[in-house]
Amino acid sequence: MITSELASLIIGIEENVRPESEYYGKLVEWREKYQTWHYGISLSNTHFFSLGTLENQELQLLKRHDIRDFDLRILPDVKSLFESDEVIERLKYALRWLDDLPENSSQKTITGRRLAFLILTGNPDYEYSGDIKPIPPDRSYEDYLKQVSPKLQHSKLGDFLGNRKILPYIFLFLFAFLIVVAIGLINDGYGFVTDMPWLRGILPLLLLLLIIANVAIVSNWISNFKWSGFQKKSFWDWLQLLIVPLMLALGAFYLNSAADFRDSQIAQERKQQEILTDYFSKMQGLIVETKKSKQTPGSKESNSEERLLLEFRPTAKALTLSVLEQLDGKRKGKVITYLAESQLITVDNNKLYPQPEINLYGANLAGMVLNDVDQVETVNKRRLGVAITGADMTDSTIKNVRLFVGSQLRESKFIQANLTDVYFTNADMQGVQFIKSQMTGVDFSNTILSNTRFDNVETTKIIISPDTKLDDACANEGEIVLNTKPFKKGEINLDAISIKKCEKRLESSQ
Structure with missing residues (x-):
């Protein structure tokens, strides 16, 4: 060869x-x-x-x-x-x-x-x-x-896309969709960006793909007209021609959008802080006025332990409930900490009928973040609990907190809450709802948990004592087990507590 x-x-x-x-x-x-x-x-x-x-x-x-x-x-x-x-x-x-x-x-x-x-x-x-x-x-x-x-093979999709009469409609649809996506970027993803941050990364990519698709349709459509002079121009020719200005425009748009989003976040943060500061200022004003009144000679409140005058309490309650509706979870935690340390929502369980000075029944504490808060002590070293009954603490994150020791938390909602190293010792938690909550190292020693609901909860190292009251505590989704630290009940050592399924209560006809 x-x-x-x-x-x-x-x-x-x-x-x-x-x-x-x-x-x-x-x-x-x-x-x-x-x-x-x-x-x-x-x-x-x-x-x-x-x-x-x-x-x-x-x-x-x-x-x-x-x-x-x-x-x-x-x-x-x-x-x-x-x-x-x-x-x-x-x-x-x-x-x-x-x-x-x-x-x-x-x-x-x-x-x-x-x-x-x-x-x-x-x-x-x-x-x-x-x-x-x-x-x-x-x-x-x-x-x-x-x-x-x-x-070169026959394709129905190719026939559809190659139909010159269809192209303007496809272009209009994609262009309208492009406008929707662009407006979504400007308006922070129609309000979903805060809850879904990944959406902000997807929208610019979707915007780029829509621009490329529109370029492809326009180039294909124009090339069908002989008078245009673009018959020999391919999609890639068009893309090479437009890619640099498109990328520059998209980059400028994205940077501007990111700057607007950052400014919006800063403005929102500033507004939240202003609301909190204004609230603290108004509450401090009420407390100062109360102290002045108590210092007045002959005043009937001069020997009282009250932090707020009776006439100030409705105002303080309205201010607090209103501000809790406006604040984010981190600042809601600061409000509760402030009220507890100011002894405005605390109760002395040694008294016959302990009542807080500000009643937070039904307060919106959803999403509250409460970390590293100890139990309140008076100057006489008396430990106080807090009274937050009927509050909505859905999606709250509470970690390393002793504030709730000896507290009144009846009918509160801990739905999808994340509780870690939280002490509910000696607390009254009748009718509380623990639904889809995660509890780790939670202390229920001597706690009243009568009529409490445990649905789809995840528990690890829960502390239960023989005096913990679980009368009529139940789970709607079937029997569940609370994984506890070992404790002795009578002569038996237990490391888990079974919570039975709730029974349907039939109302008898009169």
């Missing part, structure tokens, strides 16, 4: 390989009726490289058309160690190897079959006894296009 012949064969292989073809890189054999079998490597479904027969070596490129009347088969079960791409590379190197061998080399005349199996398996004496798969000689025109040139 002369050098030009070798180069021609290798070029022929490289020009006719089709990696997407079904038979690419497979071993094939063919023969005319009752004649010797020929062996080769499939380059595609239409081109094969012949290596020779059982006796001879025949190196040539063949088309399916050249052997259309032959019995052509594929050997699918040959256990090749190589991928199809590697098989084609081994074929090209086999041709170079044969060309480089000395003329008197015995391997120069290797048979076609041995050469085929040497390329496929690395073993020229490979014994093949598997099935064969006849290659069908006839294919429909559409099947042929599907295998050889899929882009």
